[in-house]
Amino acid sequence: MTMSFLILAVAFLAAGALFSFPLSSFPRLSRWVCLACLTGGCVTGLSVALFVLAGGELSVFRMAWAVPLGEIILAVDPLSAFFLVPIFVVGLAAGVYGEGYLEASRGHLWPAYVRFFYFLLTAAMVAAVCARNAVLFLAAWEVMALAAFFLVCATDPQPGVSRAGLIYIVCMHAGILCLFVLFAVMGARAGSMDFTAMKAAMPGPGRTLTALFALALAGFGVKAGFMPVHFWLPEAHPVAPSHASAVLSAVVIKMGIYGLLRFLSFCPSVPESWGLVFLAIGASSGILGVLFALAQHDLKRLLAYHSIENIGIIALGMGLGCLGLARGNPALATIGFAAALLHVLNHSLFKTLLFLGAGSFDQALGSRDVEGAGGLLRRMPWASLFSWMGAAAICGLPPFNGFVSEWLVYSGLLGGALGGARSAMLSAAALALIGALAAACFTKAYGALTLGEPRGTAARDAKDPGELMLWPMALLALACLVVGIYPRPFVMSAARGAATIGRFPPEAALSAIADVLRPLALIGALGASALGLAGLLWLWREGLLKMREVAAAPTWGCGFTSPTARMQYTASSYAAPLARAFEGVLRPEVRFEAPSGYWPARASFHSHTPDLTLDRALLPASARIEKVLAVVRRVQHGRLQYYLLYAFGFLVAVLLWKL
């Protein structure tokens, strides 16, 4: 295994991008070429990543590059390899699904355009994760941001798309500005844009290091979607084509996490305050993310808020890791960073699954609103089954994968290594709240969508999508179960990645993680037995009922004899107790027309929860700034004569000043 395999993988992806436009007039051929390039690229790339995670070493790939200060240096260490796994797995699953999705949404999407930017995005992420030169890294980062922008805008004439694209691109460039400064300062200190040189020239504890950390936190945090700079996610994710939303939510935002972890791996010493910062960000992103998700009716917007919640859980793991590094406790550092990395992988699996499911529901219903659906479990059995598995996984329920990484976070927080630090205990309580609220949110969304009776004709006529869209979901659901039941190899790989961040030998990390491997094995076994025991009970019940009378009847209406589908509990009413309890944070806008009189004719209820940062702070602030600056606008009216006059006036002013 050499680096040439990685180059080959990128070449496959590049070929996919290159072929997409020339072949666009041959739909069948272009589809097969696309699938071939995608499979070739992702399988090759995945084999490289797995080789490194199994303990293999790869040489560094170097090539001259005409860009000033730039050099193409690519390397795969365990940290890069761990991020390559979700890039390639999600890239393949969502890409294959995407072919079915493009086929099904013919007329709305331009296949060549979506394919081109999809390949470009995947290749750029691979380059960003493997780059060891800051110029190359920033170039890949920018290509990634732009390719994602074009994917977000793929359905442009539709309402809301251009606004979402604009918010996205502004956020990305605000972030990238911070990164330019960060790498410029680090590069100037090192005298080279090479990562190895930068690492050697990192400043010791002090003001410079704090400033660099702040820049990294801002620049990468926007990408990751930390509260309060999260607001582009719920705008951009819903409007993109669903397989692109899956990639955005499952891997693109994780690039922000990768950047932060790579930055931490540069730092010779990590102050304890960074750990506390991450714990605070994690708890606030987690709780606010899930609370705002609870208030949404748009399925993809809800999932986008859940990405913020999960990024919060990842940040909790990173906080633990930093505390471990600061206290010179490699075991705690390993558990923290391994938990963060494992949750990166887990979230990418179940979030892709959920977004792919959401895409199928969206196509079947023609709407992303959960309130109008219902009864899809009967009509779209497979898509619904896989989505429920994803929902259980994202709620952190055993025997699925989400539980394993959340358990690792808990065991780091409460396992005693921290000596009962207040921050750790409060974070654990926050994590418990997040988990319980997530369960409320997903029973709400998927209950309204898939259970009960259909509330409209679209839901009544819905059908499962084609095989090309179902198989990726099936495999992702299976992967969630496998990681949950047999977590050992995944935790060990994550520990290797953690060793790279903490700069200790992999053997140290593996021995640190040895303590949690036995509990994890038991957790997997108990989770599997929960399923097994449920199966036995099911068989027992079937056996008992075989000898008895089993009747089918309408649902018990508590005495009311002619119920209709519209009388079912809605998602909004389901979330109401929690929404009311957290009203102070959510501040929903409600339009309510109450029924009145003895024979009420009209009644309506509409609720909307604006985003905390974007709708409550940024947009009003920018509107106010615009109002103030309106005075200045008077001098700008587009007439050339006046502009020439300004130039002349300026020249005269300069002349007078120089006299």
Added chain:
Amino acid sequence: MSAILLAVCAHLAALLIAPPLLLGIIAKTKAAFGGRKGPPVLQLYHDLFKLMGKGAVYSRTTTWMFRLGPVLSLSAVLLAGLLVPLVRASPFSFTGDAILFAYLLGLSRFVTAAAALDAGSSFEGMGASREVAFASFAEPALILAVAALARAKGGFTLSVMFSGGIWSSFGAGLVLIVGSLFLVLLAENSRIPVDDPATHLELTMIHEVMVLDHSGPDLAFILYGSSVKLLLWSSLLVRLILPVAPGAGGWVIWGLGVAAVAVIVGVVESSMARLRLLRVPQLLVAAVCAAAFAVMLTLK
């Protein structure tokens, strides 16, 4: 080897056989307060036996989710029972099992709520909504109590954390934890003042209304599962308060303690009314605060 086997058998036997008795004791206590004779203590065993022999009625709206709810819920609760120490330390305990315990109960709640929504009735939706909402407040209380105990006991397994004997060193904290966990017990097991299992009006129910459409063996699984859950919580509380040592004496103390918890639940139910639904979160936030104060007491 045989000692371990015996311990496992005793654990399983207590876990599987004892639970329905607790609900009988509660019912008897309530009857005594009401001046009635009340159903026999073993009534639930008869009910379960009868339900297992009955047929079932399924709503035409329901799917496999409705049938999955009772079995997976019971299975999750039983596996959670393997982690909870009864008289001896649990044979399956490991570091961090408290988290698995909490999340297995979460799994049970998740599938029960999903099964309730599957029937497509407003009433069952209402019950599910309330159940998940109240659980969101109960969960942090449990984890904070676990955090405080893990710190006070220096271990992160249920068997170590819930092993009594720290009244002298950590008395005040223990009072707070016991109070907090008792409120969580009432909420998790749908007892007054959070929920009224004996109410006759669907609008005011929480847990009972979620399972309105289940019948026959399904209903038996659900009833049995909730009695197991009550036993697990009672056992945790008893072990926190009383010194339960392995051996025959331990079994007596444990048995009396668990029965006493059931009596106390019965007394609470007889002496107060169910709270208004809007007040329930406040009660549970009080439980969270009590546990948080206990955490603070562990910080020296």
